[in-house]
Amino acid sequence: xxxxxxxxxxxxxxxxxxxxxxxxxxxxxxxxxxxxxxxxxxxxxxxxxxxxxxxxxxxxxxxxxxxxxxxxxxxxxxxxxxxxxxxxxxxxxxxxxxxxxxxxxxxxxxxxxxxxxxxxxxxxxxxxxxxxxxxxxxxxxxxxxxxx
Numbered sequence: 846x847x848x849x850x851x852x853x854x855x856x857x858x859x860x861x862x863x864x865x866x867x868x869x870x871x872x873x874x875x876x877x878x879x880x881x882x883x884x885x886x887x888x889x890x891x892x893x894x895x896x897x898x899x900x901x902x903x904x905x906x907x908x909x910x911x912x913x914x915x916x917x918x919x920x921x922x923x924x925x926x927x928x929x930x931x932x933x934x935x936x937x938x939x940x941x942x943x944x945x946x947x948x949x950x951x952x953x954x955x956x957x958x959x960x961x962x963x964x965x966x967x968x969x970x971x972x973x974x975x976x977x978x979x980x981x982x983x984x985x986x987x988x989x990x991x992x993x
Contacts (some may be wrong), residue, residue, distance in 0.1 A: 853982045855970035862962045865891045889933050896926045902988045910976055918969055925961045
């Protein structure tokens with residue numbers, strides 16, 4: 846029987862979402878300065894690490910545990926990850942030109958990231974917390990250390 850009262854996966858990944866959001870906020874604040882590119886680099890690095898954790902550890906374990914039941918949701922998250930990476934590449938390119946194009950891309954990225962986080966935090970992570978036993982959840986989170 847799995848435990849549904851523990852939210853270790855949700856709590857861990859929510860904390861990481863907040864750290865990533867703070868870094869994106871730092872970029873927004875510094876976008877007009879010489880620190881914009883290092884800020885974008887830091888944000889991108891944090892987001893890519895987070896995506897790597899999900900795609901190399903969390904999602905495969907979830908698919909293995911639940912099979913077809915989990916696949917559609919995980920596929921959707923992977924597609925969104927690809928879209929987020931594309932928006933970051935566009936934002937990086939737009940820094941050279943600035944202006945309205947950069948602001949539009951920045952806004953689209955921010956909204957896409959918010960929507961993605963909402964779906965994970967409100968649905969995917971709690972589902973995972975309920976699907977895995979306490980020992981499985983803890984083993985998954987320990988597995989992330991190998992990717993840090």
